[in-house]
Amino acid sequence: METIIDLIEDGKLIKAREKIITMDAVDIELLLDEIPREKMLRVFRMLPKTLAADTFAYMKSDQQQYIIESITDNEINNIMDEMFMDDTVDFLEEMPANVVKRVLKTTDAKTRHTINQLLRYPDGSAGSIMTTEYVDLKKEMTAREALRHIRITGVDSETINTCYVIDKERKLEGAISIRKIILSAPETLVSDMMTTEVKYLYTYDDQETSAFRFKKYDLLSMPVVDGENRLVGIITIDDIVDVIEQEATEDIEIMAAITPTDKPYTETGALGTFQKRIPWLLLLMISATFTGGILSSYETSLAIYPALVAFIPMFMDTGGNAGGQASVAVIRSLALNEVEFKDIFKIVWKELRVALLCGLIMAVVCFLKAMVIDARFTDGVNFVTALIVSITIFLTIVIAKLVGCVMPLLAKRVGFDPAVMASPFITTIVDALSLIIYFQIVRLFLPM
Amino acid sequence: METIIDLIEDGKLIKAREKIITMDAVDIELLLDEIPREKMLRVFRMLPKTLAADTFAYMKSDQQQYIIESITDNEINNIMDEMFMDDTVDFLEEMPANVVKRVLKTTDAKTRHTINQLLRYPDGSAGSIMTTEYVDLKKEMTAREALRHIRITGVDSETINTCYVIDKERKLEGAISIRKIILSAPETLVSDMMTTEVKYLYTYDDQETSAFRFKKYDLLSMPVVDGENRLVGIITIDDIVDVIEQEATEDIEIMAAITPTDKPYTETGALGTFQKRIPWLLLLMISATFTGGILSSYETSLAIYPALVAFIPMFMDTGGNAGGQASVAVIRSLALNEVEFKDIFKIVWKELRVALLCGLIMAVVCFLKAMVIDARFTDGVNFVTALIVSITIFLTIVIAKLVGCVMPLLAKRVGFDPAVMASPFITTIVDALSLIIYFQIVRLFLPM
The missing domain is CATH 1.25.60.10 (MgtE N-terminal domain-like)
Structure with a gap:
C-alpha cells in the first residue's frame, strides 16, 4: 500500500x-x-x-x-x-x-x-435498503431456459443465488435457488422446481424485523413486495449484516444515555457529539436532584452519626451496578427476541433468586469488611453499623434487580425503546430507593 | 400452529x-x-x-x-x-x-x-465454526466440466455460490463464483475464470477477525486453510451473522459488568446468572469503599455545611453518565475497528471539546437551578454554593469524559478487553475524583 x-x-x-x-x-x-x-x-x-x-x-x-x-x-x-x-x-x-x-x-x-x-421509502424500512437488480423467472420455463435467461439478465443482478418466480402481473409466485436449477435435469419445469413457501418482506417492513427474519431462517436474500404482492426488489444478506451491526450500536448508545445516529463516532464532529449527549445529562441530572433531596432530608441522622456517610457511595454504586446487570440482560434478550412481555413473571422469579444470592453474599462480605476493616479505622463503626450496612446492601440489591428487570419490559409494553431503561436510568431510580432504605433502617436500629 | x-x-x-x-x-x-x-x-x-x-x-x-x-x-x-x-x-x-x-x-x-x-479447534476460532462440505475444482477443468462436477458433489455442500480451486496437494489456488461459471462459455477453463486474489482465513484465526473480514469485503463465504495453506473448510455468512450478534452481546454484557457466556439469558439458570454477576459486584463494591473513605475524610466540611451533602448524588451520577457516554462511544468504535490506539490524541481532542460544551451547559443550568430552586428550599444554599456546585460539575464532566475516552484505549493497548472500561468502572473512578474536586473547591471558597 x-x-x-x-x-x-x-x-x-x-x-x-x-x-x-x-x-x-x-x-x-x-x-x-x-x-x-x-x-x-x-x-x-x-x-x-x-x-x-x-x-x-x-x-x-x-x-x-x-x-x-x-x-x-x-x-x-x-x-x-x-x-x-x-x-x-x-x-x-x-x-x-x-x-x-x-x-x-x-x-x-x-x-x-x-x-x-x-x-x-422511509429511512429504516425494507424498501429503503432493497435493490432492484434481481433475476425473475416464469413458471413455464424449463431449467435450460431459466439458465439461458440468467445468463442474459444475471450480469446486472446483485445476486443470482436465488431467483424469484413472478406471474404476468409481477406477483410473487415462488423462489428457486440457482443450485436447484443446476442440479435439475435441463427439461424440468421451473414450476416443478420452485418452492411456493417463500419468506418475503413488505416495502414498509422495519429493517430490524427484516434482519430478524433473515437470521431466523438463515437466508441469503429475501424478496420485497408492495401492498399488492408485486415483486419490487430484493434485500441481500450483506445489507442485513450492516443493519444488525447498526442496531446493536444504536442499542449500546441508548443504553449509555446517548441519542443514536447512523453516523460512526469518527465521522461526527464535537458539536454533533455534544448534541447527542447533553439532553440525557440534563435529564438525568434533574432526577439526581431528587436523590439529593432525599439525602438532605436525613441531614439530622447524618449529623448525629457522621460515620454513616462513608457507606453512601457503596450503596449508590452497588445499586446501580446490580440494577444495570439485570436491566441490560433483559434489554439484550428483548432485542434478540428471546423474551417478550408475557415472560415477565418468569423473569422476575429468576431475577429474584439471583438477587437473593447476590444480596446474601454481598451482605456477608459487607458485614465482615465493616467489622474487620472499617471498625478499626473509622470512629462510630461497630456491630450495629455493620448490621445496618449489610441489611441495606441486601435490600438494595434485591430492589435494584427487580426494578432493573421490570422497567425494560414495561417500556417495551407501552411502546418505548427498552434500551432507555439501562444503567443510567436504573441508577437514578435505585439511588433514591437505596438511600430511603438505608435511613429507615438506621432509624430502626439507632436512637435519634 | x-x-x-x-x-x-x-x-x-x-x-x-x-x-x-x-x-x-x-x-x-x-x-x-x-x-x-x-x-x-x-x-x-x-x-x-x-x-x-x-x-x-x-x-x-x-x-x-x-x-x-x-x-x-x-x-x-x-x-x-x-x-x-x-x-x-x-x-x-x-x-x-x-x-x-x-x-x-x-x-x-x-x-x-x-x-x-x-x-x-479451540472455541471461538475460525476452525471451530467452519464446515467441511464445499465444492473444490481443479484449474484444468472447463466451465462445462466444472458444472458437471458441481452437479455431482454439490448436493452435499453447504453452498455452491463460490467454489474453490485447489492443486494436487489441496493447496488453495483460487476461487470462482457459480455465477461466473454459468455466465461463461462452456469451454472456458477454470484457470481463466478464477480469481487468484482470494481472501482466506487460517483455522486458528479468531472468529471476531473472521467476521471483520467478511464485513469488510462483503463476502458470502470464505475458505479456511491450515498452516500449510491446504484448504480444510469454508465459513458461510449465516454463521458469521451469529458471530456478529454473539460478539455484540458479549460486549454489552461486559459493559454492564456481567461475565459473558455464549448461552442466551433464557437458558441460563439463576445460579449460573448469579455466578456471572457476583464477582463484578464484589470488585466494584471494594472500589466504592475508597470513594466512601474520601467522603468520610471530608466529614468536618460536611458537619459545618450540611447543605453540601444534597449535591453529592448529582456529582456522582453525572460524572458516571458523562464518563460512560465517552467510554461506550470509544469501546463501540474500537469493536467496529473504526478507531485504534494511535488515534488517541484525535479522540482526546474531540472529547475535550465535547466535554467543555457539555460542562458549560451543565454548569449554567446547575447555577441557575441552585439560585432559583435550591436556594429557596434549602438552608445554606446561596450564591457561593451555586458557584461551587457549577464549577464542580464543570470539572467533573471534563475529567469524566477524558477518563472515559482514555481508559478503553489504554485497555486495548495493554491487551485487555476495552469493554471492561464501560460505565461501572468509569463510575467508580470518576466518583472518587468528583468528590475530591468538590471538597477542594469547597475549601477554596468557604472558611473552614
Missing part, C-alpha cells in the same frame, strides 16, 4: 494503476482516502468502469460529492450504470439537491423513475 | 404430519418445543430424513440429547448423514461423553475422523 502511495506521489500513475487494478474496491477506497484530493481524482478516473463504480460505492459522502462535482456527465453515467441500485440510493440520500439533480439528469428515464421511487 | 398442536394432542398424527412437512425447520423446532416430550419424539420420527436433520440442528441441547437417547443407531446415522458438519460439531460440543461416543460409533471412519479433528 505504501509503495503505491509513493508511486502516486512520484507521479508514476501508470505503474500505480497496474497495481491498483488487482486490488479490492474496499482497499482502493482506503488507499484513495490517504492521498490528496486532486491526485485521488486523477487515480480514480484511471480506474476501469466496474472497479470505479465499486470503489465509488464504498467512499465517504464528501469524497463522492467531490468526485461528482469534478467529472463529466458521461463519466457520472458510467458509474451510475455499474452501481447497484441500493448503493446509488444510499449515495444520493447524502447528497445536496443540486448534486442529486445533476446525477439524475445523466441517467435514462427508467432508472430515474426507479431511483425517485426508492428515495421515497 | 395451534391447530397442528391440537391435531397432535388429539393423536391425529398423520394429518399433523401433512401440515408439518410444508413448514420450515426453524418453525418445526418451535412447534416441537411446545408439546410434551413423548409426543415430540413421535412427531420427530415421522419427519422425512432431510427435514428431520434440519430440525434437529435447530434444537436446544436438552431436546437433542433426549432424541439421541431415544432413537436407534440407524436413525442417528441418518441424521448425521444429512446434517452439515458445522452443525454436527456444534451439537456434539454440548453433549456428554457417552452421547458423543454413541453418535461417533454410528458414523463411518472418515466422518468420525473429520468430526474428531473439528472438535479439537
